[in-house]
Amino acid sequence: xxxxxxxxxxxxxxxxxxxxxxxxxxxxxxxxxxxxxxxxxxxxxxxxxxxxxxxxxxxxxxxxxxxxxxxxxxxxxxxxxxxxxxxxxxxxxxxxxxxxxxxxxxxxxxxxxxxxxxxxxxxxxxxxxxxxxxxxxxxxxxxxxxxxxxxxxxxxxxxxxxxxxxxxxxxxxxxxxxxxxxxxxxxxxxxxxxxxxxxxxxxxxxxxxxxxxxxxxxxxxxxxxxxxxxxxxxxxxxxxxxxxxxxxxxxxxxxxxxxxxxxxxxxxxxxxxxxxxxxxxxxxxxxxxxxxxxxxxxxxxxxxxxxxxxxxxxxxxxxxxxxxxxxxxxxxxxxxxxxxxxxxxxxxxxxxxxxxxxxxxxxxxxxxxxxxxxxxxxxxxxxxxxxxxxxxxxxxxxxxxxxxxxxxxxxxxxxxxxxxxxxxxxxxxxxxxxxxxxxxxxxxxxxxxxxxxxxxxxxxxxxxxxxxxxxxxxxxxxxxxxxxxxxxxxxxxxxxxxxxxxxxxxxxxxxxxxxxxxxxxxxxxxxxxxxxxxxxxxxxxxxxxxxxxxxxxxxxxxxxxxxxxxxxxxxxxxxxxxxxxxxxxxxxxxxxxxxxxxxxxxxxxxxxxxxxxxxxxxxxxxxxxxxxxxxxxxxxxxxxxxxxxxxxxxxxxxxxxxxxxxxxxxxxxxxxxxxxxxxxxxxxxxxxxxxxxxxxxxxxxxxxxxxx
Numbered sequence: 150x151x152x153x154x155x156x157x158x159x160x161x162x163x164x165x166x167x168x169x170x171x172x173x174x175x176x177x178x179x180x181x182x183x184x185x186x187x188x189x190x191x192x193x194x195x196x197x198x199x200x201x202x203x204x205x206x207x208x209x210x211x212x213x214x215x216x217x218x219x220x221x222x223x224x225x226x227x228x229x230x231x232x233x234x235x236x237x238x239x240x241x242x243x244x245x246x247x248x249x250x251x252x253x254x255x256x257x258x259x260x261x262x263x264x265x266x267x268x269x270x271x272x273x274x275x276x277x278x279x280x281x282x283x284x285x286x287x288x289x290x291x292x293x294x295x296x297x298x299x300x301x302x303x304x305x306x307x308x309x310x311x312x313x314x315x316x317x318x319x320x321x322x323x324x325x326x327x328x329x330x331x332x333x334x335x336x337x338x339x340x341x342x343x344x345x346x347x348x349x350x351x352x353x354x355x356x357x358x359x360x361x362x363x364x365x366x367x368x369x370x371x372x373x374x375x376x377x378x379x380x381x382x383x384x385x386x387x388x389x390x391x392x393x394x395x396x397x398x399x400x401x402x403x404x405x406x407x408x409x410x411x412x413x414x415x416x417x418x419x420x421x422x423x424x425x426x427x428x429x430x431x432x433x434x435x436x437x438x439x440x441x442x443x444x445x446x447x448x449x450x451x452x453x454x455x456x457x458x459x460x461x462x463x464x465x466x467x468x469x470x471x472x473x474x475x476x477x478x479x480x481x482x483x484x485x486x487x488x489x490x491x492x493x494x495x496x497x498x499x500x501x502x503x504x505x506x507x508x509x510x511x512x513x514x515x516x517x518x519x520x521x522x523x524x525x526x527x528x529x530x531x532x533x534x535x536x537x538x539x540x541x542x543x544x545x546x547x548x549x550x551x552x553x554x555x556x557x558x559x560x561x562x563x564x565x566x567x568x569x570x571x572x573x574x575x576x577x578x579x580x581x582x583x584x585x586x587x588x589x590x591x592x593x594x595x596x597x598x599x600x601x602x603x604x605x606x607x608x609x610x611x612x613x614x615x616x617x618x619x620x621x622x623x624x625x626x627x628x629x630x631x632x633x634x635x636x637x638x639x640x641x642x643x644x645x646x647x648x649x650x651x652x653x654x655x656x657x658x659x660x661x662x663x664x665x666x667x668x669x670x671x672x673x674x675x676x677x678x679x680x681x682x683x684x685x686x687x688x689x690x691x692x693x694x695x696x697x698x699x700x701x702x703x704x705x706x707x708x709x710x711x712x713x714x715x716x717x718x719x720x721x722x723x724x725x726x727x728x729x730x731x732x733x734x735x736x737x738x739x740x741x742x743x744x745x746x747x748x749x750x751x752x753x754x755x756x757x758x759x760x761x762x763x764x765x766x767x768x769x770x771x772x773x774x775x776x777x778x779x780x781x782x783x784x785x786x787x788x789x790x791x792x793x794x795x796x797x798x799x800x801x802x803x804x805x806x807x808x809x810x811x812x813x814x815x816x817x818x819x820x821x822x823x824x825x826x827x828x829x830x831x832x833x834x835x836x837x838x839x840x841x842x843x844x845x846x847x848x849x850x851x852x853x854x855x856x857x
Contacts, residue, residue: 195625198617201348204633206685207331209310209639211236213253217321222256223316237311246284247284247287254311262489265292265297265304267292275680277289291637298497311638316604320630327695340390340633341506349411350508352673352679354387361394365402379653380678385678390505393510395511395518413514420585423583427502427595435520480498481498481593499592499593502591502592517558521554533571543558624744627695629690647664650670651665656680694739695737695738696739747790748761761791763841766846768785779819784797784816784833792841797831800828825853826850827852
């Protein structure tokens with residue numbers, strides 16, 4: 150071959166390789182591989198999303214993991230080598246010290262899906278633990294009166310029951326592909342409000358008694374389960390579910406909190422963050438309420454009644470005429486599907502917005518009391534410009550008092566959905582996703598026994614994670630799934646020893662009035678009424694940086710999430726918070742290897758892993774060739790990371806052997822094309838058909854001519 154005849158080949162190959170590399174960058178998606186300005190972090194995690202569920206103990210969802218019965222519901226088979234958890238042993242399943250053995254709930258039985266709510270009061274949960282014997286659940290926190298939403302009578306022994314991977318299929322599949330803790334506990338005992346406060350501040354003490362409504366109850370020896378418990382210093386700790394004082398939609402006893410929360414820390418550092426809750430968008434807006442009282446045309450930024458500048462919210466039923474109203478509801482069991490009958494009202498209804506699940510409205514500094522919303526167009530869609538402000542709209546102050554004239558980082562979950570969709574479609578930059586986001590489902594989807602269920606919860610969790618996985622932010626995102634309290638559901642694990650002691654009329658863990666002993670060290674900040682750790686609950690980390698199919702045994706609690714935020718963004722600790730003693734979440738991550746950005750999409754209805762759809766494209770260089778001169782075929786498969794082989798074809802005939810593809814293009818150099826017109830395609834076959842779907846490129850035409 151002469152030098153002149155070799156040059157076209159070399160040039161063609163060089164051009165093809167350059168084109169392949171260019172196409173690989175394009176196919177990776179907008180922003181991929183590009184440097185995007187972001188706050189400095191201690192880890193590769195630039196975005197933390199916390200999905201905060203309701204009322205689940207670890208054994209209630211993962212007690213038999215990774216072994217599912219597979220007699221009903223969605224089939225689940227664990228991957229080989231799946232690690233064991235500290236779960237329900239054969240002895241606990243067959244000879245439980247509570248006198249009632251745990252029973253598997255059947256996902257095809259409506260009475261096992263819509264269950265009774267259990268007792269999860271601060272004092273009663275401690276008595277169920279019985280000093281660590283874990284043998285008083287049936288007698289102290291099991292619900293033995295009333296009926297479930299289906300009308301089935303409540304039985305105290307049902308507190309022992311559990312679900313497996315045939316029901317909580319989605320969470321079990323996330324655990325298979327990512328990391329889970331089997332040693333994470335509630336920071337303190339008690340129901341939702343303490344759990345929510347511990348998530349965002351690690352502190353249930355420091356109630357602001359100058360801002361309360363409707364006389365919150367105080368614990369006494371005769372009535373130890375109450376909203377507040379004296380802290381021994383003239384103040385009070387939250388031990389039950391008073392609603393947030395700074396909230397138009399609170400309807401009963403309410404309190405405010407003093408001190409800092411993680412939102413304050415993020416604001417000081419100039420970092421974006423948001424709390425997104427189902428039903429937060431009011432059914433009657435504050436501005437509409439003002440118009441109804443003769444203040445038409447006034448803007449909340451210029452018209453703020455004095456009582457809202459200085460406190461004195463009118464928390465009463467019915468609402469006063471100048472408050473926002475949150476009346477959105479959904480049927481209980483609305484998302485259930487065959488063989489169950491979806492709820493259409495026959496099981497009752499549940500409010501979407503539940504005030505005491507909103508932790509930031511307890512604090513004046515981070516509250517959005519009027520449920521002010523982002524600007525929308527005539528279709529009710531948040532405008533793109535407004536979406537870009539999510540996480541940055543910190544409230545204003547006049548003479549040191551908050552004006553409550555912005556959403557102030559508190560939003561509806563629909564705002565998060567629109568934000569993530571905009572990023573995924575390329576309409577918004579990746580930087581629009583806040584550094585820290587908290588997601589709280591509407592009531593019917595939050596997993597709380599009685600008014601919600603695991604299947605409706607799964608729909609919420611999977612849909613949110615699926616959407617995040619389709620954005621360019623996914624490579625730097627971590628999702629934490631955890632829960633506010635255990636609902637009282639049985640769990641056999643006990644954090645030996647007392648992490649934070651308390652001696653009040655409400656305490657009973659190690660004896661009447663005792664959580665710990667008189668010789669136990671002084672409680673955090675010297676505040677009583679914060680007995681912990683409480684019940685064990687699930688915690689999962691879903692992230693490209695999470696360990697795969699891993700179970701971490703590090704002792705952690707809700708405030709470990711606060712600590713992660715503080716450590717990752719360099720914020721420092723909160724005074725008096727559990728974050729000062731919290732275990733680290735780093736055992737759930739592996740930052741020593743490249744991130745596994747390949748999405749694991751779940752079917753929100755079944756919880757099963759979906760095959761990710763793929764797209765294959767084909768480029769032939771040159772498209773007009775001469776016989777015996779090589780043609781370079783370049784196939785790109787998206788999403789990047791889909792593993793398999795590409796078979797190039799000339800009509801129905803194979804061109805060469807299949808080419809392996811994972812990251813980057815599949816390239817074939819061929820001289821097999823005869824003179825004439827050829828219709829070429831590239832067929833992608835996935836290595837794992839349950840993970841990726843096959844695809845075939847559109848045809849590409851190549852015309853080959855003879856040299857003479």
